[in-house]
Structure formats: C-alpha cells, structure tokens
Amino acid sequence: MGRPLRGFILAVVVHVAFGALLGVSLRLQPEVVKPIYAEPVQAVVVDLAAIAQEKKRKTDALKKKKAAEKKKKTDALQKKKAAEKKEKAAEKKEKAEELKKKKAAEKKKNAEELKKKKAEALKKKKAAEKKKKAAEKKKKAEALKKKKAAEKKKKAEALKKKKAAEKKKKAEAKRKAEEQKRKAEAEKKRKAREKREREAAERKAAKEALARDERDAGSALGALVGAIEEKVRSNWSLPGEFTGLAVTISVKVTRTGEVTLAEIVRSSGNSLFDESAVTALMKASPLPFPEEPRYYEFIKEFHFVLRAKN
Amino acid sequence: MRTLFAGILLGLSSMVCLPANAVLTIEITQGEDSGVPIAVVPFRWHGAGDPPEDLRGIIAADLHRSGRFDLLPPGNFLSHPSEIGEVRYKDWRLIKAEALVVGRIFEKSPDNYEITFQLLDVYRETQKAGYRFNATGEHLRQVAHQISDHIYHKMTGVEGAFDTRIAYVTREQQDNGDRIYQLMVADSDGHRPQQILRTTNLPVLSPAWSPDGEWLAYVSFVDRRSGANVWLQNIRTGNRRKIAQAEGAASAPAWSPEGKRLALRMSYKGNADIYLMDVASGSIKRLTRHPAIDTEPAWAPNGRQIVFTSDRSGRPQIYRVAAAGGKPERLTRGVGRENARASYDPKGERLVMVTNRGNGYQIGVFYMADGRMDLLTDGTLDESPVFAPNGAMILYATRLGREGVLAAVSADGRVKQVLKLHRGEVREPSWAPKKN
Numbered sequence: 001m002g003r004p005l006r007g008f009i010l011a012v013v014v015h016v017a018f019g020a021l022l023g024v025s026l027r028l029q030p031e032v033v034k035p036i037y038a039e040p041v042q043a044v045v046v047d048l049a050a051i052a053q054e055k056k057r058k059t060d061a062l063k064k065k066k067a068a069e070k071k072k073k074t075d076a077l078q079k080k081k082a083a084e085k086k087e088k089a090a091e092k093k094e095k096a097e098e099l100k101k102k103k104a105a106e107k108k109k110n111a112e113e114l115k116k117k118k119a120e121a122l123k124k125k126k127a128a129e130k131k132k133k134a135a136e137k138k139k140k141a142e143a144l145k146k147k148k149a150a151e152k153k154k155k156a157e158a159l160k161k162k163k164a165a166e167k168k169k170k171a172e173a174k175r176k177a178e179e180q181k182r183k184a185e186a187e188k189k190r191k192a193r194e195k196r197e198r199e200a201a202e203r204k205a206a207k208e209a210l211a212r213d214e215r216d217a218g219s220a221l222g223a224l225v226g227a228i229e230e231k232v233r234s235n236w237s238l239p240g241e242f243t244g245l246a247v248t249i250s251v252k253v254t255r256t257g258e259v260t261l262a263e264i265v266r267s268s269g270n271s272l273f274d275e276s277a278v279t280a281l282m283k284a285s286p287l288p289f290p291e292e293p294r295y296y297e298f299i300k301e302f303h304f305v306l307r308a309k310n
Numbered sequence: 311m312r313t314l315f316a317g318i319l320l321g322l323s324s325m326v327c328l329p330a331n332a333v334l335t336i337e338i339t340q341g342e343d344s345g346v347p348i349a350v351v352p353f354r355w356h357g358a359g360d361p362p363e364d365l366r367g368i369i370a371a372d373l374h375r376s377g378r379f380d381l382l383p384p385g386n387f388l389s390h391p392s393e394i395g396e397v398r399y400k401d402w403r404l405i406k407a408e409a410l411v412v413g414r415i416f417e418k419s420p421d422n423y424e425i426t427f428q429l430l431d432v433y434r435e436t437q438k439a440g441y442r443f444n445a446t447g448e449h450l451r452q453v454a455h456q457i458s459d460h461i462y463h464k465m466t467g468v469e470g471a472f473d474t475r476i477a478y479v480t481r482e483q484q485d486n487g488d489r490i491y492q493l494m495v496a497d498s499d500g501h502r503p504q505q506i507l508r509t510t511n512l513p514v515l516s517p518a519w520s521p522d523g524e525w526l527a528y529v530s531f532v533d534r535r536s537g538a539n540v541w542l543q544n545i546r547t548g549n550r551r552k553i554a555q556a557e558g559a560a561s562a563p564a565w566s567p568e569g570k571r572l573a574l575r576m577s578y579k580g581n582a583d584i585y586l587m588d589v590a591s592g593s594i595k596r597l598t599r600h601p602a603i604d605t606e607p608a609w610a611p612n613g614r615q616i617v618f619t620s621d622r623s624g625r626p627q628i629y630r631v632a633a634a635g636g637k638p639e640r641l642t643r644g645v646g647r648e649n650a651r652a653s654y655d656p657k658g659e660r661l662v663m664v665t666n667r668g669n670g671y672q673i674g675v676f677y678m679a680d681g682r683m684d685l686l687t688d689g690t691l692d693e694s695p696v697f698a699p700n701g702a703m704i705l706y707a708t709r710l711g712r713e714g715v716l717a718a719v720s721a722d723g724r725v726k727q728v729l730k731l732h733r734g735e736v737r738e739p740s741w742a743p744k745k746n
Contacts, residue, residue, distance in 0.1 A: 225334075225336055228336060229336060229338050232336075232338055233338045233340075233341045234341065235406070236338070236340065236341070237344050237345060237346045237347060237380070237408065238340055238343075238346075239345075239346045239378050239379075239465045239466040239467075240378060240466045240467065240468065241722065242340075248335075250333075270467075272465075272466065272467045276346075278433075279408050279431075279433050279434075282433040283403075283406060283408065283433065298334060299334065301333065301334075302333055302334035302335065302336055303333050303334065303335040303336070304335075304336050304337075304338075305335060305336070305337040305338070306337075306338055306340075307337065307338065307339045307340065308339075308340050309339060309340045
C-alpha cells in the first residue's frame with residue numbers, strides 16, 4: 001500500500017473515533033475525501049477536563065479516592081494520553097508534514113513525472129507517429145508491393161486459371177469425346193450383344209426344334225431301322241461259316257421301301273458272303289418304309305453292314 | 311441287338327446334324343443259322359414210262375443232309391420249269407427261294423440217258439451253273455450226287471462230297487447163332503451197298519480207305535486163336551493181303567496222306583503202342599513207348615503229326631506226336647472226362663472224336679487253335695466219327711432203338727440224318743476220299 005492511501009485511512013479512523021467519543025450533536029462535516037490530491041485532515045480539539053470535573057462533583061466521597069486514583073489514573077492516563085496525544089499530534093504533524101512534504105514531493109514528482117510522461121508521451125507520440133508514419137509508409141509500400149504482388153499473383157493465377165480452365169476445357173472436350181466414343185462403343189457392343197443373344201436364342205430355339213424333331217425322327221426312325229434290321233436278318237442265309245467277315249452295302253430305296261440299289265461298297269473279301277448279303281437285301285425288299293414322308297430323306301439311302309457270327 | 315439298336319439311334323441323331331453326305335449306317339449280325347432256301351424242281355422226264363430214278367429226291371436229300379440248305383417243299387412251287395427259258399423268277403421270289411435247280415432227263419435210247427441241269431440265281435436272274443451228263447441207268451444216282459456236288463460247290467465255295475463212297479461193317483446174327491460180319495462199301499448216302507468181305511464169327515474192324523480210294527485196310531482174324539491182323543484189300547479186284555502178322559495184335563490202321571505208310575496199334579507182350587509201317591516193304595518203326603495203352607492213330611493232313619488215344623493220364627485222352635517221333639503232347643484238357651478215336655478234318659484245323667462228359671459217349675469237334683470242343687450229338691453211344699472228305703459233314707455210328715446205325719451230322723451240328731442201310735448192326739464207318 002502506497003503511502004498516501006495509508007495516511008488517508010489513518011485520518012478517517014481518527015475522525016470517526018473522535019466523533020464517537022463526542023457523542024451526539026457532533027456533526028461531522030461532510031468531507032470530500034480526495035485521493036492523493038485531497039487537503040490534509042484538520043484535527044478538532046476536545047476539552048476533556050471539563051467533562052471529568054462535572055463528573056466528580058456528582059460522585060460521593062468513596063469515590064473520591066477512586067476518583068482521585070481515577071483522577072490519578074486518568075491524569076496519568078491523561079498525561080499519558082496527552083503525551084500520547086502530543087506525541088501523536090507531533091507524529092501527526094510530522095506525518096502531516098511528512099505527508100505534505102511527501103505530497104508535495106509526490107506532487108512535484110507527479111508533476112515531473114507528468115511532465116516527463118508528457119514529454120515521453122509526446123516523444124513517444126512523435127516516435128509513434130514517426131513510426132506510424134514509417135509503418136504506414138512501409139505498410140503502404142508493402143501494401144503496394146503486396147498489391148502489386150497480389151495483382152501479379154492474381155494475374156498469374158488468372159493466367160494459370162485460364163490456362164487450367166483451357167486445359168480443363170480441352171480435357172473436358174477430350175473426355176466428352178471419349179465419353180461419346182465410349183458410349184458409342186458401348187452402344188455398339190450392346191447392340192452386338194443383343195444381336196448375339198437374339199441369334200443365340202434363335203439358334204437355341206432352332207436347335208430345340210431340331211432336337212424335338214430329331215427325337216421324333218429318332219424314335220420313328222429307330223423303330224423303322226429296327227424293323228428294317230429284322231427283315232433283312234430274317235432274309236439272310238449264309239451258305240457256310242464265315243466267321244469274322246463283314247460287308248458294307250450301299251442301299252437306295254423308293255418311298256415305298258423298294259430296294260432300287262444294293263451295291264457293295266466294302267467287300268468282305270469273300271464273294272459268296274458278299275452275294276449272300278446283297279441277296280438278303282433284295283429278298284427283304286420292300287423294306288419297311290416311313291409313314292411320314294419327311295422321314296424318307298433319312299432313309300432313302302443308307303449303308304448296311306452285315307456281319308457274320310463270331 | 312439292344313446295343314446295335316442304340317448305336318443306330320446314335321448314328322441317326324448325329325446324322326441329322328451332319329451335312330447330307332453323312333450316311334445312315336445300319337448294322338446286323340447274322341442271326342440263327344439257317345440254310346440257303348433252295349427250290350429243286352422235279353426233273354422233267356422225257357421218256358417212256360416212269361423215270362428210272364428220282365433225281366430231284368436224291369439231290370434234295372444230299373443238299374438237306376449237308377445242313378447248308380433249306381429245301382423248299384415242291385407243293386409250294388407255282389410253276390415247274392425244266393430249263394432257264396421257262397423260269398418266271400417272280401414265282402420263286404414269291405416263295406423266297408434264293409436258288410433254283412431245274413433239269414430234265416432224256417431217254418435217248420434204252421438205258422441211255424441225257425441229263426441236264428441248271429442252277430439259277432433267283433434274285434439276279436442268272437445261271438450259276440449248268441451241266442449235261444450221259445449215263446446208263448445204274449449211274450443215274452451217281453449223276454444226281456455229282457449234280458449235288460456242283461450245286462454245293464457253287465453255293466458254298468466248298469467242294470461237295472456227295473459223289474463219294476463210304477465203307478462200314480455190319481454184323482448179323484444168324485438163326486443158327488453164327489455171327490456174320492460184312493465189310494460194306496456204299497454211296498455216301500448209303501445207297502447201292504456192296505459187300506466186299508464176309509466172315510463168319512470172325513470180327514471185322516476198323517476199315518480205312520487209302521488216300522487214292524483203291525484200297526481198304528481193315529482188321530480181321532484168320533482164325534479164332536490167333537490175334538488180330540491188318541489186311542489190305544483192293545476195292546476193284548477184291549485182292550487182299552495180310553500186312554502184319556505180329557506176335558501180338560495189330561489193329562486200328564490209318565493211312566498216311568501220301569498213302570505209303572500205315573500207322574497202327576500193335577501189342578507186344580500186352581503193351582499197346584503206336585507203330586508206323588511202310589506199306590511196300592512192311593518194315594515197322596515204333597512211334598510211342600509207354601506202359602499205358604496207346605491206340606487209334608490218325609494222321610494230320612500234312613503227314614507230319616499223328617494223334618492217338620492214350621490212357622497214360624488215367625483215362626483215355628487225345629495226344630499228338632510228330633510222325634518223325636518225339637514226345638507226345640496231350641491235346642484234350644478240360645473238354646470231357648474221356649476222349650477217344652480222334653481224326654482230322656481235311657484242313658487239319660479240327661479233330662472229330664468221341665467224348666464222354668459223364669453222360670455217355672457223344673461226338674465232339676475239337677478246335678486245334680484254342681482247345682475248345684463243340685458237342686455235335688446228344689446220343690449215349692455215339693462212336694467212330696469221321697469227317698467227310700470236304701470237312702462239311704461227319705459220319706458216325708450210333709444206336710437207334712436196339713439197332714446200331716450210321717448217321718451223318720453237318721459239321722456245325724445243325725442237321726443230323728440217320729442212314730438206313732441195313733438190317734442189324736452197322737458200325738465203324740470210313741469215308742472214302744473224293745476222286746477227281
């Protein structure tokens with residue numbers, strides 16, 4: 001705590017204390033307490049002796065000694081107090097003076113400091129201004145520079161951007177072209193695939209139809225071939241043992257099963273065996289023939305292999 | 311059949327997908343054996359009275375006996391042509407004849423006949439064979455057999471053996487208790503039998519034709535005390551000679567293919583072995599030497615091997631030994647409990663023999679190549695089998711009721727026919743070679 005503050009607090013305390021001692025009617029003048037720069041406190045002197053006398057007169061003898069002692073005490077006290085008061089006053093005075101001095105010094109100091117401060121402030125201000133100016137200048141320069149740089153940068157960026165944009169545009173165009181191309185290809189592929197699928201489906205359908213036809217033809221022809229086999233076999237007589245021989249005969253038949261050709265295409269090497277096989281086909285004519293004319297195609301010409309027992 | 315059928319279906323299915331040049335193929339395997347259907351039209355007789363011989367009957371019987379033909383019954387014939395110009399082939403196709411035989415007999419003068427025949431292919435409408443013969447009445451049967459041979463040869467590719475002779479032995483019990491043995495020679499169908507030897511109470515056994523068909527070797531006895539001996543007898547002249555008079559018995563003669571040697575069973579001191587004898591010089595060479603009985607030798611057609619029966623393994627089986635000598639090897643294994651009396655076919659590929667599988671004696675054909683045996687007969691006492699000179703038939707002795715008879719069986723066993731020849735027992739047939 002600074003010294004001025006301490007002095008002020010002290011003054012107030014003393015003031016209040018005296019006020020309480022005096023009791024009523026005592027009105028304290030409102031004081032404006034000014035910090036630091038306030039006027040020093042004026043102490044009020046109170047006549048304590050008169051009070052004490054008044055009291056003494058009213059008290060009995062018993063109380064005389066007491067009073068005396070008290071008086072003594074009080075005196076002593078008073079003295080002491082007075083001394084203390086004096087001392088205090090002196091101290092106070094000293095303090096006040098000291099305070100005054102101090103205040104003055106402080107004032108002076110303050111003033112000096114203020115002055116100094118002002119000067120410094122001024123100086124500072126000037127420097128600041130200068131600095132500010134320089135700064136501003138610098139700032140301006142920098143700003144300019146920055147601006148220029150920015151502009152340059154901007155320009156460059158713009159250029160760059162432009163270039164990038166152009167590039168992008170080009171890329172885009174290219175991409176679009178490619179996209180288009182890809183799309184075209186995809187389309188082409190799709191169409192090709194569809195065509196393939198369609199063709200496959202058609203083929204499948206055709207194949208199925210063929211298979212169905214084949215099955216029908218297969219069973220019809222199977223039965224027919226079985227009947228042909230049986231008829232030829234039952235008409236085949238061998239004039240001997242021809243173990244291991246086989247002959248292949250090309251056969252042509254009419255729509256009603258008449259054998260119009262029975263020609264040896266692979267001989268067994270034995271003319272009797274070959275002849276017996278041809279005879280068997282001739283004897284078996286007319287061969288069983290298909291009821292459905294369309295099967296005639298399958299049966300109108302075929303090879304017949306006749307094999308001897310093993 | 312099933313697999314065949316499946317194969318065809320497969321063939322069909324694939325064919326449907328294939329281009330048009332793929333051809334459906336149907337395949338069959340020969341069914342049950344059946345003879346070639348043949349129609350033999352009765353030969354038209356151009357002469358006075360009844361025809362001297364039923365040529366058609368002789369030919370039909372020959373062809374039937376061979377097992378290669380199915381003779382169509384004359385009752386089914388729609389026409390009766392006697393030469394190619396008269397033939398309506400359609401008539402014969404209708405009854406499914408493949409071959410047609412037509413012919414005629416002209417009586418040119420008493421007992422002088424001209425016989426013609428034609429063998430026709432019904433489906434090709436062509437003549438396969440045609441011949442003219444001149445003969446007296448006694449040769450008409452032979453002419454018929456020759457016609458059969460032509461037909462057989464043309465149709466099967468194998469020489470016929472109908473115009474051949476057979477020899478056999480008969481035995482008759484006389485009322486007085488004597489047994490009469492006869493050595494007989496007859497046509498291959500058993501007709502026209504001729505006696506060439508007759509003995510009383512002295513058995514005649516094992517006749518064997520010489521390869522030239524001039525001689526018969528056989529076993530006979532001079533008297534009841536001496537042993538059996540082998541004799542040679544000329545068929546034409548009736549001259550005969552004893553070729554082996556051994557201390558022991560000689561039997562079972564077999565001619566070598568070149569006709570110069572005989573293989574024989576000879577017994578010295580009770581041990582029977584196979585010997586070879588030079589016919590001209592009578593010199594003898596021993597071929598086997600074994601304490602068991604070796605008998606019934608037969609030559610391979612190449613003259614280099616001899617098969618014989620031996621019980622050296624305990625029961626009779628067939629062995630083979632080189633004619634030049636050597637160690638005999640057993641041929642019949644696992645094909646019958648007993649096998650005996652083997653002889654070769656003309657190609658040397660098969661043996662015909664008597665076989666016993668535990669239920670009597672039957673005739674079997676044994677295949678040299680694989681040691682397999684086919685049973686041809688189903689009798690209980692079938693014996694003495696011999697191949698025909700063309701290998702297509704087998705003659706053997708069997709029993710018909712209480713009689714011993716000869717029977718012929720086709721080599722495939724399909725057709726059997728008993729030759730009714732003679733009253734009483736007939737046994738030990740031998741088939742003469744075919745004369746060219």
